[in-house]
Amino acid sequence: MPAPLTGSCLCGAIRYTVSAPLSSPPSELRACHCTHCQKTSGAGGSVNLPIASDAFRITQGTPKRYTVKADSGRTLYRFFCADCGSPIYSQRETSPGMVTVRAGTLDNAGDMKITAHIWTRSARPWSHIDPASQQIPGQPN
Numbered sequence: 001m002p003a004p005l006t007g008s009c010l011c012g013a014i015r016y017t018v019s020a021p022l023s024s025p026p027s028e029l030r031a032c033h034c035t036h037c038q039k040t041s042g043a044g045g046s047v048n049l050p051i052a053s054d055a056f057r058i059t060q061g062t063p064k065r066y067t068v069k070a071d072s073g074r075t076l077y078r079f080f081c082a083d084c085g086s087p088i089y090s091q092r093e094t095s096p097g098m099v100t101v102r103a104g105t106l107d108n109a110g111d112m113k114i115t116a117h118i119w120t121r122s123a124r125p126w127s128h129i130d131p132a133s134q135q136i137p138g139q140p141n
């Protein structure tokens with residue numbers, strides 16, 4: 001077993017691990033330009049590592065959960081640190097088997113790269129989108 005990836009919020013109250021098989025270490029990140037990610041980040045959106053829920057484990061603290069109807073119309077749970085406000089991960093009500101971890105909270109980004117951008121139709125004019133990446137105007141299927 002490779003050492004799991006670790007991450008935390010800004011203040012360190014919340015810590016987590018991401019375990020993945022050595023054969024397929026997580027490397028592909030997805031940037032989301034939806035209006036909700038803009039509000040929660042205070043920036044152009046979020047950069048995320050989508051992974052199976054059973055590979056993700058909170059090892060310290062309890063994130064606060066905010067439930068919201070996403071731009072896609074689906075119910076989304078957004079988990080964040082109630083002390084420092086860092087967004088940690090999100091999960092769709094209808095897809096409990098997956099979580100979307102905010103890549104900026106990882107302690108080490110390794111060889112990760114943004115390979116897809118979603119909700120590009122609401123991207124801020126100052127957000128950079130690599131033309132070589134996959135671009136989806138709204139929610140991918």
Ligand SMILES: [Zn+2]
Pocket residue numbers: 009010011012013014081082083084085086
């Ligand atoms: Zn915190």
Ligand SMILES: [Zn+2]
Pocket residue numbers: 032033034035036037038045046119
């Ligand atoms: Zn988003």
